[in-house]
Amino acid sequence: ASKWDIRQKVWDHLEAxxxxxxxxxxxxxxxxxxxxLQACCSLWxxxxxxxxxxxxxxxxxxxEGARLAALxxxxxxxxxxxxxxxxxxxxxxPPPGANKEILRRCAxxxxxxEHSVPVGLDGKAQVxxxxxGSVAVSEKGWRIGKGEGYADMEYAMMVSMGAVQEDxxxxxxxxxxxxxxxxxxxxxxxxxxxxxxLTPTRTIQTHCKRAKPQxxxxxxxxxxxxxxxxxxxxxxxxxxxxxxxxxxxxxxxPALANTSRAAVPDKKVMAANTQPQAAPGSxxxxxxxxxxxxxxxxxxxxxxxxxVYVGNLPASLRVSELKSALREFQVIPVRLNWQGAQHRAFxxxxxxxxxxRAVSSLQGLSLGGNAVRVELAKSQRYKG
Numbered sequence: 001a002s003k004w005d006i007r008q009k010v011w012d013h014l015e016a017x018x019x020x021x022x023x024x025x026x027x028x029x030x031x032x033x034x035x036x037l038q039a040c041c042s043l044w045x046x047x048x049x050x051x052x053x054x055x056x057x058x059x060x061x062x063x064e065g066a067r068l069a070a071l072x073x074x075x076x077x078x079x080x081x082x083x084x085x086x087x088x089x090x091x092x093x094p095p096p097g098a099n100k101e102i103l104r105r106c107a108x109x110x111x112x113x114e115h116s117v118p119v120g121l122d123g124k125a126q127v128x129x130x131x132x133g134s135v136a137v138s139e140k141g142w143r144i145g146k147g148e149g150y151a152d153m154e155y156a157m158m159v160s161m162g163a164v165q166e167d168x169x170x171x172x173x174x175x176x177x178x179x180x181x182x183x184x185x186x187x188x189x190x191x192x193x194x195x196x197x198l199t200p201t202r203t204i205q206t207h208c209k210r211a212k213p214q215x216x217x218x219x220x221x222x223x224x225x226x227x228x229x230x231x232x233x234x235x236x237x238x239x240x241x242x243x244x245x246x247x248x249x250x251x252x253x254p255a256l257a258n259t260s261r262a263a264v265p266d267k268k269v270m271a272a273n274t275q276p277q278a279a280p281g282s283x284x285x286x287x288x289x290x291x292x293x294x295x296x297x298x299x300x301x302x303x304x305x306x307x308v309y310v311g312n313l314p315a316s317l318r319v320s321e322l323k324s325a326l327r328e329f330q331v332i333p334v335r336l337n338w339q340g341a342q343h344r345a346f347x348x349x350x351x352x353x354x355x356x357r358a359v360s361s362l363q364g365l366s367l368g369g370n371a372v373r374v375e376l377a378k379s380q381r382y383k384g
Contacts, residue, residue, distance in 0.1 A: 028361035030060040030133030033175040035200030040065025042198045048169045052128035060133035067107035090116035125163040134172045138182040141193040141208025152192045156213045171196040218247045306355035307377040308347040314368035331358035
């Protein structure tokens, strides 16, 4: 099974079994689950938590209890900024004399925004414990995230700025059903492994011997992508360059430049060995379209296009509302073809992995009171 197959299996099971919690659907996310608070409370019984003075916890909803535990234990709590857009960390600073209810609010995503101060590269952070979310994890410590690589990048950046050491423990918090067998061959050098797994029923020490990322692998980063998405990387890259490190990006490696352009899409967002399925009732891709709107013009140069059909749109829906939903679920297409009069739209993606992720993320979406129908379009086309 590929990483994407495993993600799909976990997301589907959580939804089908009634274990999924808000926000729904869990597809495309670090999934929240019933019993997440109970699993987070297991931190109190861990020596690595007791000894830690500074704890970094990801902003995912199922880790809310871990953030609360750190605040209640009067530890310094660092939370990465969502998608690393505005920096690396926020340090949560509760109001003086905060009671449990106020601390509980500080642990929420809204509380993080209201009660935090940014910590930059010069913030002298010394993280004693790292808590990350996962979609799946094995008892050996192999971890699979939601496919975008932010937890891996956060850790690599902490290594580069000296905020974590080789022996800094990493904990993940998941439901029992998310603990699966994962083949080590699926792991890349930049993938973060974990030392402890907390579930509602178990505390697992993985004794993982696989080395964690030793810093940012610049030769695997593409300037147009990573540096554009994560501005703080530009500063960090400049510092490492001044320190004499090789910070050549994948785009700039002559040996990699051609292969990277022709390579298959990133494994983190690609479903392996799957083909578009004919969807009953879907309109063929070649039918006339009323409106063509390039949502992301930078990507229009792709060689292949995979199209997603979105149907059962209410007559009153505006294209801007659909665009907002696509941005919220982080599945922005190369091109959006709007057919409002026919109550449908077509979303073009640069590869099948991105299209599959869009289908999974948008399942169960309701717009204007209608349950939207989302599936791969009947036929697919290739540019050129």
